[in-house]
Every structure is written in structure tokens, then in C-alpha cells.
Amino acid sequence: MKVIRVPEKITKLLKAARNKGRHIGFVPTMGALHQGHSSLITQAKKENDLVVVSIFVNPVQFGPREDLNSYPRPLKNDLWLCRKHKVDIVFLPESKNMYPEGFTTFVSVEKLSNLLCGATRPGHFRGVTTVVAKLLNIVGPDVLYLGQKDAQQAVIIKRMVSDLNFPVKVRVLPTVRQKDGLALSSRNAYLNAAQKLDALVLFKALSLAKILINHGQQDATRIISRIKELINKKKQACIDYIAIVDLEKLQGIKKIDRDCMICLAVKIGKTRLIDNLVVKYG
Numbered sequence: 001m002k003v004i005r006v007p008e009k010i011t012k013l014l015k016a017a018r019n020k021g022r023h024i025g026f027v028p029t030m031g032a033l034h035q036g037h038s039s040l041i042t043q044a045k046k047e048n049d050l051v052v053v054s055i056f057v058n059p060v061q062f063g064p065r066e067d068l069n070s071y072p073r074p075l076k077n078d079l080w081l082c083r084k085h086k087v088d089i090v091f092l093p094e095s096k097n098m099y100p101e102g103f104t105t106f107v108s109v110e111k112l113s114n115l116l117c118g119a120t121r122p123g124h125f126r127g128v129t130t131v132v133a134k135l136l137n138i139v140g141p142d143v144l145y146l147g148q149k150d151a152q153q154a155v156i157i158k159r160m161v162s163d164l165n166f167p168v169k170v171r172v173l174p175t176v177r178q179k180d181g182l183a184l185s186s187r188n189a190y191l192n193a194a195q196k197l198d199a200l201v202l203f204k205a206l207s208l209a210k211i212l213i214n215h216g217q218q219d220a221t222r223i224i225s226r227i228k229e230l231i232n233k234k235k236q237a238c239i240d241y242i243a244i245v246d247l248e249k250l251q252g253i254k255k256i257d258r259d260c261m262i263c264l265a266v267k268i269g270k271t272r273l274i275d276n277l278v279v280k281y282g
């Protein structure tokens with residue numbers, strides 16, 4: 001496994017690989033790798049000749065009062081996991097190489113970036129799309145692997161890829177959950193034992209919404225108030241948003257008469273967690 005830090009170096013290496021006809025799969029990450037990342041890497045290994053994983057805690061996607069400094073960075077463990085999965089190249093850039101002095105160009109997907117998480121995290125998705133655009137240019141993969149857990153991020157990146165003609169296929173793979181339903185996230189590491197129990201309410205709430213829809217409830221407002229009630233029973237839980245939206249534009253749906261996604265963001269103590277569930281109609 002090669003670990004490369006310099007963008008120009010990896011670009012050159014991968015260009016040579018592409019010229020030899022090798023198919024490249026790319027998994028962008030901020031490290032603190034868990035089984036969710038493992039599932040992306042495993043799939044990428046199955047479908048490509050060469051797999052690249054990037055590990056970069058991207059400063060421009062964090063707000064001024066967010067957890068950039070405390071974000072977990074267990075690099076040794078991350079590299080061990082990549083080795084275990086037989087990743088071919090880990091791209092481990094430094095901030096000064098990704099954002100050298102004078103950097104002023106950003107990529108922003110309008111509208112979609114202001115909804116849901118974008119409303120409480122202004123500038124977050126602009127930071128995500130900027131770094132992903134840069135990474136796609138640096139790596140030049142055939143397939144980009146993303147997780148459904150960050151559903152809004154996936155929708156926005158797909159939009160960017162299509163709007164800006166990036167020659168890459170985007171694969172979005174299912175959320176990996178613990179047995180008790182908690183979606184795997186690097187931020188779960190912030191939770192203490194009691195908070196981990198309270199955090200289970202996210203998946204319970206999504207599951208309740210799914211049951212209500214499957215039993216014929218079509219009124220989104222009613223469903224949302226039922227799951228609000230459930231979440232509010234947890235002392236440490238503070239709801240950021242709960243929404244039922246369509247799958248592409250992420251617009252709120254009032255009457256559930258098509259496939260939809262229930263998505264939510266809830267703070268458990270100081271840790272903001274997100275989760276979602278897609279529900280097929282009929």
C-alpha cells in the first residue's frame with residue numbers, strides 16, 4: 001500500500017495507471033474509519049483494479065464553532081484498516097497542499113446546499129463540494145463511493161458531478177448500522193454510555209415513521225409530530241430538524257404519495273447526529 005501526501009504525485013501515478021487501462025475506485029474520507037467505510041472500500045475493491053482512499057479532515061467544511069479541532073484522527077488505526085482491506089493507495093494530503101495561500105475558488109451547489117443540514121451548518125456543503133471537486137480532479141477515478149448515511153451530501157455531490165461533467169460514476173451504498181440500529185459514524189466516538197443509549201432513538205424514530213407510512217398514514221405533519229414526541233422523551237436529545245422529503249430535490253413532502261426519505265438531525269448532548277431512511281411508496 002502506498003501512502004502519498006503530495007497531490008501532483010498521486011495525479012501523475014494514477015494518470016499512468018489509467019493509461020494502462022486500469023479502472024480506479026475512490027473512497028473519500030475524513031478518517032476515523034469504521035465499518036461504514038469498510039463496506040465502501042470492500043465494494044470498491046470488488047469493482048475496480050485499483051482502490052484509492054483519501055484521508056483528509058477538510059477544514060473548509062467545518063463552521064467556526066464546530067468540531068474541527070476535536071475531530072478524531074486515529075491515523076495509525078486508519079492506515080492499518082486500509083492495509084487490511086488491501087487498499088492500493090492512501091492519499092493523505094496536508095491542508096497547506098489542498099488550500100495553499102491565495103486559495104479563493106469554491107464550488108457551491110445552489111439550493112440543495114441550504115436545505116436540511118445546510119440550514120444549520122451554513123457553508124458546510126460548499127466546503128464538501130469544493131474538496132470533493134478537488135479530490136476528483138487530483139485522483140481522476142472511474143467510480144466514486146459514498147454512504148447513504150450522509151444522504152444530502154450524496155445528492156449534492158451527484159448534482160455537482162452531473163452539472164460540472166465530472167467523468168465519474170457515483171455509487172451510494174447503504175448505511176451500516178450496529179445491531180441495535182445506530183448508524184455508524186465517526187462522531188459516535190464522542191458519546192458516553194448513557195448518550196449511546198439515547199442515540200438509539202434516532203433509528204427508532206425513523207422506524208416508527210416507516211411503520212406509520214406502511215400502515216397508510218400519508219400526512220407528513222402527523223408523522224413528524226409522532227416521532228418528535230418519541231425523541232423528546234430522551235433527556236439528552238435536542239432535535240435540530242426532522243423532515244420528510246423527495247429523493248432528488250430534497251423538498252418537504254406534505255402528502256406521502258411517492259417514495260420519500262425521512263431524515264433527521266438530533267443533538268445528543270453536544271454531539272450532532274444525522275440519520276435517514278428511504279421509504280418506498282405502495
Ligand code: PAF
Nearest residue numbers: 028029030058128131150
Ligand atoms: O463524508 C465525509 O467524510 C466528507 O464529507 C468527505 C466526503 C470525505 C469530504 O470531506
